[in-house]
Amino acid sequence: MWKVRIAVPKTAVAGEVLTVKTLITHPMETGFRRDTSGQRIPRNILSLFECTLDEQPLFRATFHPAIAANPYLSFRLVAERSGTLTFRWEDQQGKEAKATHYLEVTR
Amino acid sequence: MSAESKMKPLTRRSCLRRAAALSLVSIMPLPARATPQTMQIAMESAFGDRPITPGRVNLDLPALAEDGNSVLLGVSVDSPMTKTDYVRFVQLFSPENPLPDVARFEFFPGSGMAEVKTRIRLSADQTIVAVAGLSDDSLWSALAQIRVVEGACLDGLI
Numbered sequence: 001m002w003k004v005r006i007a008v009p010k011t012a013v014a015g016e017v018l019t020v021k022t023l024i025t026h027p028m029e030t031g032f033r034r035d036t037s038g039q040r041i042p043r044n045i046l047s048l049f050e051c052t053l054d055e056q057p058l059f060r061a062t063f064h065p066a067i068a069a070n071p072y073l074s075f076r077l078v079a080e081r082s083g084t085l086t087f088r089w090e091d092q093q094g095k096e097a098k099a100t101h102y103l104e105v106t107r
Numbered sequence: 108m109s110a111e112s113k114m115k116p117l118t119r120r121s122c123l124r125r126a127a128a129l130s131l132v133s134i135m136p137l138p139a140r141a142t143p144q145t146m147q148i149a150m151e152s153a154f155g156d157r158p159i160t161p162g163r164v165n166l167d168l169p170a171l172a173e174d175g176n177s178v179l180l181g182v183s184v185d186s187p188m189t190k191t192d193y194v195r196f197v198q199l200f201s202p203e204n205p206l207p208d209v210a211r212f213e214f215f216p217g218s219g220m221a222e223v224k225t226r227i228r229l230s231a232d233q234t235i236v237a238v239a240g241l242s243d244d245s246l247w248s249a250l251a252q253i254r255v256v257e258g259a260c261l262d263g264l265i
Contacts, residue, residue: 017219030228032205033260053217060213061223066204068177068226075212078188078219 002026004099006087011104012079020051020059021074024089024097030065046071048090053103054083079105141207146200149207150238153198157246159238164197164249166237175229175259183222184239184247188214194221195240203233204259228259 007021024046031043049061049071058077071089087099141149167181184194193216199209214221221239232254239247 030205030259056217057213057215058217059215061225062211062213064206064208064210066201066206066209066228068228072224072226074224076218076220076222078217080217 002089002097004087004089004097006099006101008085008101008103010102011106014079014081014105014107016079017076018079019074019076020085021072022049022087023070023072025070026089026091028063028065028067028069028071032065043092045092046089047092048088049073050086050088050090051075051077052086052088053077053081058085079103081105141202141204143202146202146207149200150236154238154240154246157244159246159248161248161250163247164237164239166235166249166251168235168251168253170252171254171256172229173256175231175255175257177226178229178253178255179224180227180235181222181224182212182237182249183220184241186221186241188216188219188221190216191242193218193242195242197221197223197237197239199227200236200238201227201229201233202236203231204229209235229253229255230258231255 003025005023009018012018026046027044028046029041029044033041035041043065045063045065047063050057051059059075061073063071082103082105085101085103089097163185165183172178182197184197186192186194194214196211196213198211200207201209209227210225212223234250234252237249
């Protein structure tokens with residue numbers, strides 16, 4: 001299964017804009033390559049990434065084969081309240097990987 | 108007579124007509140690169156014929172990439188990101204890759220800032236296009252030219 005790495009601060013001050021970095025191991029096989037016997041290697045990519053705070057969407061990404069292997073993302077979010085951040089990746093077959101992170105927001 | 112006066116202006120109609128004519132001769136199972144037609148189709152299916160204004164988008168790419176398999180790209184949009192005035196999405200296009208679509212990023216007022224970094228694949232020298240859609244339905248764009256020394260692997264494709 002895919003390995004996930006996430007970098008988010010554990011605590012933040014209300015109103016602070018945070019940087020979130022995520023990395024997931026995945027070949028992102030384009031479907032344009034051929035193996036040594038000339039057979040086309042079928043496409044196998046992650047097509048969706050989603051970040052939510054207690055079900056509220058904060059950021060979403062749709063990927064195409066032009067995203068490099070082991071997709072890396074860095075994006076921003078504003079710390080409004082404490083809650084559980086959920087990170088979810090989905091591949092083209094609907095198989096998913098999930099990670100959660102509790103963010104504590106202080107006033 | 109100057110050469111300039113002979114040139115026809117490039118209109119949407121003339122582009123579409125040319126695309127239609129070309130599609131008859133280019134019957135290939137899979138294009139090794141996006142053609143001007145597939146790029147045009149990708150842009151049109153995303154935005155129709157809505158006007159796109161250059162500006163407000165910052166697209167950050169190196170001028171030269173040694174390895175097209177992984178190129179760091181940063182994109183951000185100038186916006187206050189309030190509940191009434193925010194960036195809905197940013198979409199990236201690569202005209203010289205086998206597929207013109209690269210990625211689409213969606214933002215929400217809680218995103219705080221419309222700023223993303225990721226790593227992309229590039230198969231040849233090209234001009235990457237970023238289009239941002241704002242909450243007032245306006246579209247903004249930025250271009251970034253990049254030279255690629257070693258293109259992303261296409262193994263045996265023409």
